[in-house]
Amino acid sequence: MSLKKGRVFSGARPTGRQHLGNYLGAIKNYVALQDEYDCVYCIVDLHALTTLETTLDLRNNTYEMALDWLAAGIRPQESIMFVQSQVPQVTELHTYLSMVTPMGKLTDLPTFKEKVREQPQNVNYGLLGYPVLMAADITLYKSHLVPVGVDQAPHLEFTRETVRSFNYRYNTNVLIEPQMKVTEFPKIIGLDGQQKMSKSLNNHIELASTPEETTQRVMSMVTDPARIRRTDPGNPDVCNVYSMHKVFSSADEVNMVNVECRRAGIGCVDCKKMLARNMNASLAPFRERREEFARNPDGVWDVLHEGAGRARAIAAQTIAEVKAAIGLAE
Numbered sequence: 001m002s003l004k005k006g007r008v009f010s011g012a013r014p015t016g017r018q019h020l021g022n023y024l025g026a027i028k029n030y031v032a033l034q035d036e037y038d039c040v041y042c043i044v045d046l047h048a049l050t051t052l053e054t055t056l057d058l059r060n061n062t063y064e065m066a067l068d069w070l071a072a073g074i075r076p077q078e079s080i081m082f083v084q085s086q087v088p089q090v091t092e093l094h095t096y097l098s099m100v101t102p103m104g105k106l107t108d109l110p111t112f113k114e115k116v117r118e119q120p121q122n123v124n125y126g127l128l129g130y131p132v133l134m135a136a137d138i139t140l141y142k143s144h145l146v147p148v149g150v151d152q153a154p155h156l157e158f159t160r161e162t163v164r165s166f167n168y169r170y171n172t173n174v175l176i177e178p179q180m181k182v183t184e185f186p187k188i189i190g191l192d193g194q195q196k197m198s199k200s201l202n203n204h205i206e207l208a209s210t211p212e213e214t215t216q217r218v219m220s221m222v223t224d225p226a227r228i229r230r231t232d233p234g235n236p237d238v239c240n241v242y243s244m245h246k247v248f249s250s251a252d253e254v255n256m257v258n259v260e261c262r263r264a265g266i267g268c269v270d271c272k273k274m275l276a277r278n279m280n281a282s283l284a285p286f287r288e289r290r291e292e293f294a295r296n297p298d299g300v301w302d303v304l305h306e307g308a309g310r311a312r313a314i315a316a317q318t319i320a321e322v323k324a325a326i327g328l329a330e
């Protein structure tokens with residue numbers, strides 16, 4: 001019996017090699033939560049099918065992401081780390097939950113409307129049923145807590161309502177209504193200094209990049225646009241290089257940049273070189289661990305298979321209880 005505070009569930013789409021935005025915005029939090037909670041971390045490949053144009057890279061992206069999670073510090077001996085499609089009970093629960101979900105509620109969701117605008121050529125059923133599958137992900141593992149950013153709160157509210165509808169409809173309390181753990185996920189700006197770091201915008205730095213690649217990417221970062229010449233004083237408050245210093249550099253260095261930038265005491269090239277050096281030093285242990293895991297790809301898949309086995313055991317129990325509550329044949 002675990003002495004931890006409860007079970008946390010979180011899922012992320014298999015997007016392949018993770019970047020600094022993924023790490024600082026989510027993975028770092030995943031790692032920290034393990035100290036207090038039993039954690040279930042799922043690579044949600046079924047969700048990915050709702051928007052992917054091709055699945056050619058799906059398996060490899062799953063592997064690369066798992067590699068990054070492990071190297072970052074997800075502990076598979078404690079946490080359950082697995083791939084969504086390897087626990088088929090989730091699609092079964094999705095069906096049961098869909099019976100208590102009014103269509104209008106799904107078509108009214110802002111995220112659905114947004115997707116319809118984004119991919120009008122592919123408005124598939126999966127897209128519409130996405131929140132129901134998400135509710136199944138969370139409730140299948142009897143999760144107590146789900147870490148969400150403020151913008152994702154409506155999704156979790158949908159899950160909570162679905163649980164209430166199900167339990168009311170079948171006069172049961174078999175499904176647990178999860179609580180939100182609203183977390184301040186820092187929004188990491190990309191190398192362009194404008195938009196959120198993302199692979200599709202190619203404004204990212206992969207955790208697994210070599211030190212040389214990382215330095216090259218850092219040197220290409222957009223700085224204070226008003227600082228044109230080396231002799232112009234800059235404003236670190238509008239410069240993403242400075243924001244990154246706050247993550248990767250010492251307090252003294254951050255202070256120095258803050259002061260010297262404003263009086264043109266430091267140039268952007270030197271400022272970026274210092275950032276690249278600190279970033280590489282900070283990522284070095286991650287890269288070492290990643291290389292170690294990468295030497296044994298079967299071992300990474302074993303972790304996922306073993307995680308799926310543990311997830312299936314919980315899932316089978318929940319499905320048995322759900323079927324009994326509904327009155328379905330055993």
Ligand code: SF4
Nearest residue numbers: 234239241261268271
């Ligand atoms: S000196 Fe550093 S903080 Fe100032 S504008 Fe240049 S890169 Fe940005």
